[in-house]
Amino acid sequence: MKNSIRFGAAITASALVLAACSAAPEATPAPTDDTATPVETVDYKPCIVSDAGGFDDRSFNQAGYEGLQEVVAAYGMDTAQAESADDTEYEPNISALVAADCDMIITVGFLLGDATANAAAANPDVDFAIIDFAYNEPIDNVKPLLFNTDEAAFLAGYAAAATTQTGTVATFGGIPIPPVTIFMDGFLSGVNYHNETQGTTVQVLGWDGTDGSFTGNFDDQTAGQNLTTGFIDQGADIILPVAGPVGLGAAAAAREAGNVWIIGVDQDWVVTAPEYADIIFTSIMKNMGPAVYDVVETTAVGAGFSNAPYFGTLENEGVGIADFRDAPVSDELLAALEEIRAGIIDGSITP
């Protein structure tokens, strides 16, 4: 026993030694190298604070973070980030970023609303942007980033109603907050629009416009799985889980039942959850990363900061639906969706 441990240690040690044997880089890196990596260097420091979900939540924290990293890399900007472990850390984290001389601080989610407003009042020189939250009275140095997700969800609802074999589709959410229920509202009206215009009687389980099914959090995949199994038992064959990673539980239940499609949310799930690519009907995409990219770019190198809210819409592609890929969608349906999309953009159809 002891010998084998010694032997293992010797192997590990020699591996480490070998790994450490490569040549050292040039003592003084050639100054010309610096110009090669970032295209240009912009003297602007955008920073980001997550909510308690953290930057690996596969949802808005992650999307915002990735958008920020992209714009920072593209312009060679300095950046900093602070991940909040719980609800009491928002104010200290924002203060720490202010102290670190950030020029813009992006805060993620309505829970940071008060902390952002207070920090904005105390630091009028710093620009703020907040994802998924709007103030009743606009603040001079806070730009809300909002998404009309219902427009995209409307398209997904219409397509689901046109595709369902059983005449029943379903949706559920994580917690009944506006950024979640807006998906469910759009989905419901999309289905209803199909019923009105095409004379179908497709039924939506899990959301009636005011009340519905929720898992109560954004992390319990088992709850998502159970809820989905319940919907499948009631005949639903296309399901929209609006609960971040809980949706993966829904996908697992759908895979188990067979012949059930899942509609992804926030990002294209064929990309982010490739293990379920074959049962993804489409995804309702909320392009938060590009929105963050745009806001930082505009403020740093473009027209400058404005506190006018950014609205992600079908028109500016801030929201949209992913390609149908494996789903059995007819050309007529695709054409109809194009028409509806145009109708929503010109205002003749309200989602």
Place this chain on the structure above:
Amino acid sequence: MSESTATTDRSSADGPESEGSPEEAGRDFGRLMREITQSDLLVVVFAIFAAMLLGGLLVVLADKDVLATTGYFFSRPGDFFAAVGGTLSSVFTTMFQGAIYNTNASDVAVGIRPFTQTLTVATPLILAGLGLGLGFRAGLFNIGAQGQIIIGATVGAYVGFAWDLPVVLHLIVAVVGCVLGGAIWGFIPGFLKARTGAHEVITTIMLNYIALNLVSFALSKTAFQRPGSTNPQSPLIAETAEYPLILGSAYNLHLGFLLALAAAGGVWWLLERSTWGFQFRAVGANPHAARTAGMSVSKVYILVMVTAGALAGLAGSAQILGTEHSLTAGVAASFGFDAITVALLGRSRPLGIVFAALLFGALRAAGPALQVQAGVPVDIVLVIQSLIVLFIAAPPLVRTMFRLPAPAHVKEVAA
């Protein structure tokens, strides 16, 4: 208490032997050294040192610059050590700057802000820790502080935003609301334990879940939401219900901190000087003996839990009336659970709890600066915090690591 008696016993036992001998001075010095090396304080110092060392190692392993230099360690080891040294010194300076004094600040007023932040974060931990420590002394393993904080904060928040009362009075009523909310949430497991013998670990855990889901439910109703919004977030409490800021608006330190110190004094008096406190400790030492001696064990259980709940409710008031000012499902953060560690770390004694809470407060306060300035990922920050606690909570481990002599009183403390 038992510690000090033990030390005195020891010195008096040594006394006659050394008395009048020529090497008295030398022996006295030896005894002094022995007492220092056997003290708990030294263990704490070494525990923090060990945790920093191990935490530093993790930070170093996670650091990009350091990793880059390991690849060519043998070609130019200087780079590696420079990177390690740079990372470590930046982490420890940042911890100091984030929790105690910001040496980069232009003047003292800004410089001490981190320290006031440490005190602010420590406030709910002191209060909830006192409540739990009280329970531990009476033999009750109450882990319901989380729920008690939540319910206290919920009641206090409602009083704060829904009622319109004059200055001073509003704050008092809101604090009383918090205390009552916590006390009721403490009474339930106390009553169940006293009447039915239901184990307090189970009932308090369940009550934590009930409290959390209850507040989530309340926040889904319009009565607890902001007008025109359906976010699960209560309106801001009225300014008349907020704890006044002790050091002015530049700092977050509020009246709750002084209240916490007063509560620590109160709990000390209750435990060490009052008849009830004697009964609490007697029941904690041996409930059967206490019953035989004519004490009402059930009354003690209920009273201890109500007091513990009231203190946790006060911790909730520090959150809602002191720092957050608006109720969300996460208003208690993890203070109710951290308070368990605080109470154990403080050996369930009021003074110990205050210091343990200050340590925790400092660690939490340093978190944002560590992330932002030193670029340490939040997970590593949490690991360092936990390591410090782990080492402090395991004195024998630290004694072995640093070859400190075992203390004479170790048996008595364990008992």
